[in-house]
Amino acid sequence: MSPPAPAKSDVPGFIAHHRIVPIITMRDAAQADPLVEALLAGGLPIAEVTFRTDAAAASIEAMSKHDGLLVGAGTVLKPDQVDEARDRGATFIVTPGFSPKVVTRALELDLPIYPGVSNPTDIEMALDHGLDSVKFFPAESYGGLKTLKAIAAPYHMVKFVPTGGINTDNIRDYLAFKPVVACGGSWMVKPDLFADGDFGPVEAAVKAAVRAVAEV
Numbered sequence: 001m002s003p004p005a006p007a008k009s010d011v012p013g014f015i016a017h018h019r020i021v022p023i024i025t026m027r028d029a030a031q032a033d034p035l036v037e038a039l040l041a042g043g044l045p046i047a048e049v050t051f052r053t054d055a056a057a058a059s060i061e062a063m064s065k066h067d068g069l070l071v072g073a074g075t076v077l078k079p080d081q082v083d084e085a086r087d088r089g090a091t092f093i094v095t096p097g098f099s100p101k102v103v104t105r106a107l108e109l110d111l112p113i114y115p116g117v118s119n120p121t122d123i124e125m126a127l128d129h130g131l132d133s134v135k136f137f138p139a140e141s142y143g144g145l146k147t148l149k150a151i152a153a154p155y156h157m158v159k160f161v162p163t164g165g166i167n168t169d170n171i172r173d174y175l176a177f178k179p180v181v182a183c184g185g186s187w188m189v190k191p192d193l194f195a196d197g198d199f200g201p202v203e204a205a206v207k208a209a210v211r212a213v214a215e216v
Protein backbone atom coordinates (compact mmCIF):
# COMPACT_ATOMS: atom_id res chain seq x y z
CA MET A 1 0.00 0.00 0.00
CA SER A 2 1.20 3.49 -0.77
CA PRO A 3 1.47 5.89 2.11
CA PRO A 4 -1.09 8.71 2.10
CA ALA A 5 -0.27 11.89 0.21
CA PRO A 6 1.75 14.15 2.46
CA ALA A 7 0.94 17.59 3.73
CA LYS A 8 2.38 20.09 1.31
CA SER A 9 5.36 20.68 3.59
CA ASP A 10 6.30 17.02 2.97
CA VAL A 11 6.29 17.25 -0.83
CA PRO A 12 10.09 17.18 -1.26
CA GLY A 13 10.37 14.21 1.08
CA PHE A 14 7.58 12.34 -0.70
CA ILE A 15 9.21 12.91 -4.09
CA ALA A 16 12.61 11.90 -2.75
CA HIS A 17 11.08 8.74 -1.29
CA HIS A 18 9.46 7.60 -4.55
CA ARG A 19 12.32 8.86 -6.73
CA ILE A 20 10.29 9.13 -9.95
CA VAL A 21 8.02 11.95 -11.07
CA PRO A 22 5.77 10.77 -13.92
CA ILE A 23 5.16 13.64 -16.34
CA ILE A 24 1.73 13.40 -17.88
CA THR A 25 0.24 15.33 -20.78
CA MET A 26 -3.50 14.78 -20.69
CA ARG A 27 -5.58 14.98 -23.86
CA ASP A 28 -8.87 14.30 -22.08
CA ALA A 29 -9.67 14.94 -18.41
CA ALA A 30 -12.07 12.00 -18.48
CA GLN A 31 -8.97 9.81 -18.53
CA ALA A 32 -7.67 11.28 -15.27
CA ASP A 33 -9.34 8.78 -12.93
CA PRO A 34 -8.27 5.58 -14.73
CA LEU A 35 -4.78 7.01 -15.13
CA VAL A 36 -4.58 7.61 -11.39
CA GLU A 37 -5.71 4.05 -10.76
CA ALA A 38 -2.93 2.79 -13.04
CA LEU A 39 -0.33 4.91 -11.27
CA LEU A 40 -1.47 3.72 -7.84
CA ALA A 41 -1.70 0.09 -8.97
CA GLY A 42 1.79 0.41 -10.40
CA GLY A 43 3.10 1.72 -7.08
CA LEU A 44 3.87 5.33 -7.99
CA PRO A 45 1.56 7.81 -6.23
CA ILE A 46 2.81 10.98 -7.96
CA ALA A 47 1.58 12.83 -11.05
CA GLU A 48 3.01 15.95 -12.68
CA VAL A 49 0.39 17.17 -15.13
CA THR A 50 1.77 19.49 -17.78
CA PHE A 51 0.05 22.70 -18.83
CA ARG A 52 0.47 21.72 -22.47
CA THR A 53 -3.14 20.87 -23.23
CA ASP A 54 -6.57 22.30 -22.54
CA ALA A 55 -7.30 19.25 -20.40
CA ALA A 56 -4.54 20.04 -17.89
CA ALA A 57 -6.42 22.08 -15.29
CA ALA A 58 -9.46 19.78 -15.15
CA SER A 59 -7.16 16.76 -14.99
CA ILE A 60 -5.26 18.25 -12.04
CA GLU A 61 -8.57 18.87 -10.30
CA ALA A 62 -9.79 15.32 -10.89
CA MET A 63 -6.49 13.74 -9.86
CA SER A 64 -6.11 15.83 -6.74
CA LYS A 65 -9.33 14.34 -5.38
CA HIS A 66 -7.62 10.95 -5.05
CA ASP A 67 -6.29 10.24 -1.59
CA GLY A 68 -2.77 9.01 -1.64
CA LEU A 69 -1.76 10.75 -4.87
CA LEU A 70 0.57 13.75 -4.92
CA VAL A 71 -0.40 15.98 -7.85
CA GLY A 72 1.73 18.76 -9.27
CA ALA A 73 1.61 21.03 -12.29
CA GLY A 74 4.34 20.98 -14.92
CA THR A 75 5.27 23.20 -17.86
CA VAL A 76 4.20 26.19 -15.77
CA LEU A 77 5.25 29.23 -17.80
CA LYS A 78 3.26 32.11 -16.31
CA PRO A 79 2.52 33.29 -12.76
CA ASP A 80 -1.23 32.98 -13.41
CA GLN A 81 -0.77 29.27 -14.03
CA VAL A 82 0.67 28.89 -10.54
CA ASP A 83 -2.57 30.26 -9.12
CA GLU A 84 -4.65 28.09 -11.42
CA ALA A 85 -2.67 25.00 -10.50
CA ARG A 86 -3.05 25.71 -6.78
CA ASP A 87 -6.78 26.42 -7.17
CA ARG A 88 -7.24 23.09 -8.96
CA GLY A 89 -5.45 21.19 -6.19
CA ALA A 90 -1.82 20.95 -7.32
CA THR A 91 0.65 20.89 -4.44
CA PHE A 92 3.89 21.42 -6.34
CA ILE A 93 5.06 23.29 -9.44
CA VAL A 94 7.61 22.34 -12.11
CA THR A 95 8.92 24.61 -14.85
CA PRO A 96 11.10 23.91 -17.91
CA GLY A 97 13.31 26.96 -17.37
CA PHE A 98 14.00 29.50 -14.66
CA SER A 99 11.29 32.17 -14.61
CA PRO A 100 11.77 34.59 -11.69
CA LYS A 101 8.10 35.62 -11.93
CA VAL A 102 6.81 32.06 -11.75
CA VAL A 103 9.20 31.14 -8.93
CA THR A 104 8.23 34.24 -6.96
CA ARG A 105 4.52 33.48 -7.31
CA ALA A 106 5.00 29.86 -6.19
CA LEU A 107 6.94 31.04 -3.15
CA GLU A 108 4.23 33.60 -2.36
CA LEU A 109 1.66 30.79 -2.44
CA ASP A 110 3.93 28.54 -0.38
CA LEU A 111 4.01 25.92 -3.15
CA PRO A 112 7.19 23.85 -3.56
CA ILE A 113 8.67 24.60 -6.97
CA TYR A 114 11.26 22.76 -9.06
CA PRO A 115 12.46 25.23 -11.70
CA GLY A 116 14.29 23.97 -14.73
CA VAL A 117 18.03 24.67 -14.82
CA SER A 118 20.68 23.70 -17.34
CA ASN A 119 23.74 25.72 -16.31
CA PRO A 120 25.44 27.36 -13.30
CA THR A 121 23.76 30.73 -13.87
CA ASP A 122 20.32 29.14 -13.60
CA ILE A 123 21.37 27.33 -10.42
CA GLU A 124 22.58 30.56 -8.86
CA MET A 125 19.29 32.24 -9.71
CA ALA A 126 17.53 29.42 -7.90
CA LEU A 127 19.82 29.86 -4.90
CA ASP A 128 19.17 33.62 -4.96
CA HIS A 129 15.47 32.83 -4.63
CA GLY A 130 16.10 30.59 -1.63
CA LEU A 131 15.58 27.30 -3.49
CA ASP A 132 17.73 24.24 -2.98
CA SER A 133 15.97 21.79 -5.34
CA VAL A 134 15.89 22.18 -9.12
CA LYS A 135 15.01 20.23 -12.25
CA PHE A 136 17.97 19.57 -14.57
CA PHE A 137 16.38 19.87 -18.00
CA PRO A 138 16.64 18.62 -20.69
CA ALA A 139 19.01 16.18 -19.03
CA GLU A 140 20.05 13.83 -21.80
CA SER A 141 20.17 16.51 -24.51
CA TYR A 142 22.41 18.67 -22.34
CA GLY A 143 25.00 15.98 -21.81
CA GLY A 144 23.34 13.73 -19.28
CA LEU A 145 25.00 12.64 -16.08
CA LYS A 146 28.44 13.84 -17.16
CA THR A 147 27.18 17.42 -17.53
CA LEU A 148 25.10 17.18 -14.36
CA LYS A 149 28.15 16.10 -12.34
CA ALA A 150 30.14 19.04 -13.71
CA ILE A 151 27.52 21.69 -13.02
CA ALA A 152 26.56 20.22 -9.62
CA ALA A 153 30.14 20.19 -8.34
CA PRO A 154 30.28 23.77 -6.99
CA TYR A 155 26.84 23.55 -5.37
CA HIS A 156 26.96 20.92 -2.64
CA MET A 157 23.69 22.25 -1.18
CA VAL A 158 21.61 21.77 -4.34
CA LYS A 159 19.44 18.75 -5.08
CA PHE A 160 18.50 17.81 -8.64
CA VAL A 161 15.58 16.20 -10.43
CA PRO A 162 16.98 15.36 -13.88
CA THR A 163 14.31 15.25 -16.56
CA GLY A 164 14.34 14.79 -20.31
CA GLY A 165 15.33 11.54 -21.95
CA ILE A 166 15.22 9.51 -18.73
CA ASN A 167 13.90 5.95 -18.85
CA THR A 168 14.28 2.58 -17.14
CA ASP A 169 17.63 2.06 -18.89
CA ASN A 170 19.38 5.15 -17.53
CA ILE A 171 17.46 6.16 -14.39
CA ARG A 172 19.61 4.02 -12.09
CA ASP A 173 22.76 5.87 -13.17
CA TYR A 174 21.20 9.23 -12.35
CA LEU A 175 19.81 8.09 -9.00
CA ALA A 176 23.18 6.68 -7.99
CA PHE A 177 24.56 10.25 -8.07
CA LYS A 178 23.92 11.57 -4.56
CA PRO A 179 22.65 15.08 -5.42
CA VAL A 180 19.86 13.48 -7.50
CA VAL A 181 16.77 13.07 -5.35
CA ALA A 182 14.45 11.86 -8.11
CA CYS A 183 14.08 11.78 -11.88
CA GLY A 184 11.19 13.07 -13.95
CA GLY A 185 9.96 11.51 -17.13
CA SER A 186 7.07 10.77 -19.40
CA TRP A 187 8.18 7.35 -20.59
CA MET A 188 5.71 5.34 -18.51
CA VAL A 189 2.73 7.62 -19.10
CA LYS A 190 3.05 8.68 -22.74
CA PRO A 191 -0.40 9.61 -24.13
CA ASP A 192 -0.09 6.99 -26.85
CA LEU A 193 0.19 4.28 -24.18
CA PHE A 194 -3.43 4.88 -23.11
CA ALA A 195 -4.93 6.54 -26.20
CA ASP A 196 -7.28 3.59 -26.71
CA GLY A 197 -8.55 3.72 -23.12
CA ASP A 198 -6.59 0.69 -21.97
CA PHE A 199 -4.44 1.67 -19.00
CA GLY A 200 -2.81 -1.75 -18.63
CA PRO A 201 0.34 -0.63 -20.50
CA VAL A 202 0.69 2.36 -18.15
CA GLU A 203 0.40 0.16 -15.08
CA ALA A 204 2.97 -2.26 -16.51
CA ALA A 205 5.39 0.54 -17.41
CA VAL A 206 4.99 2.13 -13.98
CA LYS A 207 5.66 -1.21 -12.29
CA ALA A 208 8.80 -1.65 -14.39
CA ALA A 209 9.99 1.83 -13.46
CA VAL A 210 9.36 1.24 -9.76
CA ARG A 211 11.25 -2.06 -9.98
CA ALA A 212 14.18 -0.34 -11.68
CA VAL A 213 14.37 2.26 -8.93
CA ALA A 214 14.13 -0.32 -6.16
CA GLU A 215 17.41 -1.80 -7.37
CA VAL A 216 19.41 1.40 -6.83
Ligand code: 3PG
Pocket residue numbers: 023050074075137163164165166184185186187
Ligand atom coordinates in the same frame (compact mmCIF):
# COMPACT_ATOMS: atom_id res chain seq x y z
C1 3PG B 1 9.26 17.50 -19.48
O1 3PG B 1 8.14 17.93 -19.62
O2 3PG B 1 9.94 17.77 -18.49
C2 3PG B 1 9.81 16.62 -20.54
O3 3PG B 1 8.98 16.60 -21.65
C3 3PG B 1 10.01 15.25 -20.07
O4 3PG B 1 10.95 14.68 -20.87
P1 3PG B 1 10.73 13.21 -21.44
O5 3PG B 1 9.47 13.26 -22.24
O6 3PG B 1 11.96 12.94 -22.27
O7 3PG B 1 10.61 12.26 -20.27
